[in-house]
Amino acid sequence: MNDLIYLYGLIPETEANAQSIGELKDFGGKGGLRLVPIQDTAAIVCTLDGNEYSEELIKDKTSNDMEWLQEKAFHHHETVLALAKQFTVIPLKFCTLYKSEESLISSIEPNAEKLTKTFESIAGMEEWNLKIYCDDKALKKQFSDSNPALAEKMLEISKLPKGKQFFEKRKIDKWIDGEIEKEKDQVSEGIHEKLCGHARSGHVKKTWGKDATGRNDPMTWNSVYLVDKSGVDAFLNRIEELQKEMETDGWQLEASGPWPAYHFSSIS
Amino acid sequence: MSVRESVENKDIALIDILDVILDKGVAIKADLVISIAGVDLVYLDLRVLIASVESLVQAQQNNSKTVSSEQFDMQKEALCDATGQPVER
Numbered sequence A: 001m002n003d004l005i006y007l008y009g010l011i012p013e014t015e016a017n018a019q020s021i022g023e024l025k026d027f028g029g030k031g032g033l034r035l036v037p038i039q040d041t042a043a044i045v046c047t048l049d050g051n052e053y054s055e056e057l058i059k060d061k062t063s064n065d066m067e068w069l070q071e072k073a074f075h076h077h078e079t080v081l082a083l084a085k086q087f088t089v090i091p092l093k094f095c096t097l098y099k100s101e102e103s104l105i106s107s108i109e110p111n112a113e114k115l116t117k118t119f120e121s122i123a124g125m126e127e128w129n130l131k132i133y134c135d136d137k138a139l140k141k142q143f144s145d146s147n148p149a150l151a152e153k154m155l156e157i158s159k160l161p162k163g164k165q166f167f168e169k170r171k172i173d174k175w176i177d178g179e180i181e182k183e184k185d186q187v188s189e190g191i192h193e194k195l196c197g198h199a200r201s202g203h204v205k206k207t208w209g210k211d212a213t214g215r216n217d218p219m220t221w222n223s224v225y226l227v228d229k230s231g232v233d234a235f236l237n238r239i240e241e242l243q244k245e246m247e248t249d250g251w252q253l254e255a256s257g258p259w260p261a262y263h264f265s266s267i268s
Numbered sequence B: 001m002s003v004r005e006s007v008e009n010k011d012i013a014l015i016d017i018l019d020v021i022l023d024k025g026v027a028i029k030a031d032l033v034i035s036i037a038g039v040d041l042v043y044l045d046l047r048v049l050i051a052s053v054e055s056l057v058q059a060q061q062n063n064s065k066t067v068s069s070e071q072f073d074m075q076k077e078a079l080c081d082a083t084g085q086p087v088e089r
Helices: A013-018 A055-064 A066-086 A101-122 A136-145 A148-158 A162-196 A229-249 B003-008 B014-021 B046-061 B069-083
Strands: A004-012 A034-038 A041-048 A096-098 A125-134 A201-204 A219-228 A251-259
Touching: A004 A013, A004 A066, A004 A101, A013 A034, A013 A041, A034 A101, A041 A101, A055 A066, A066 A251, A066 B014, A096 A101, A125 A136, A125 A162, A125 A229, A136 A148, A136 A162, A136 A229, A148 A162, A162 A201, A162 A219, A162 A229, A219 A229, A229 A251, A229 B003, A251 B003
Parallel strands: none
Antiparallel strands: A004 A041, A004 A096, A034 A041, A125 A219, A125 A251, A201 A219
């Protein structure tokens, strides 16, 4: 079987000439990584032994062997992350594979201009992720406490016949839920705007369900920011300040990073 | 320790990594791009993965709980109480 070329990321050739990529392990854990110069870009790759790896095997493993997937996903992430600490990296999708170096080169070459632009926009930058969680119960209590009319209405309802009570209560609950969702969106958007002030750009992502987070408090916001390295301390300090102000009200702000510029490196 | 260091040293969950390396890594026409049945998987089928990790953790802690009908009935009753719905017995 033919060997495969695994592409981790692309870096500007000038940076590749200035320093070595160091001792990073390859996908199989035995060899190292190497550079393939393509015009003004250097591709960071490793070779997968065709006797060990085939398209079928990788497809099968990613779908059926979670332990393998976990190990390789971490490997991809850690490798690109280590490179991003040294270089301006355009990170590639997990398991981007070429059948030969010629094929790799002919795929990258037509994108030269876009790559140069992307390098310019992410140079000296880091990606940071923010996830916001909110304890609905705490928010509901606050909402009820700050709405005296609501307590009155509840008292009114408690005097109704049982059957009617149930429907009236449900109506009120629905209304409260709606108000709380609005409140959560507003507060989260406010935080996002504040953080955008510390970032080159910001991008809002889908929130995850409880199945994915494994937490009791729902995720109300998920966003990423491209931050100048010199501004990261201010960015993170701002998050910490906001967290301290808001945690008693049931809010949790969780930052993670630095990430390679995954969300800001689109070349399409 | 600076805020940066404490954030940087936090463990990153597998789902966070998959969410970006499957979904947001740059796609340049490749001979093979292995996707795990597409992007939406990150939000759907990864539950299976998370569940398998969770059951692993639970097994390690030796406190794996199975959902029993008793438990279910108790929860149902509690729900009925909370909503003021009449309980069928």
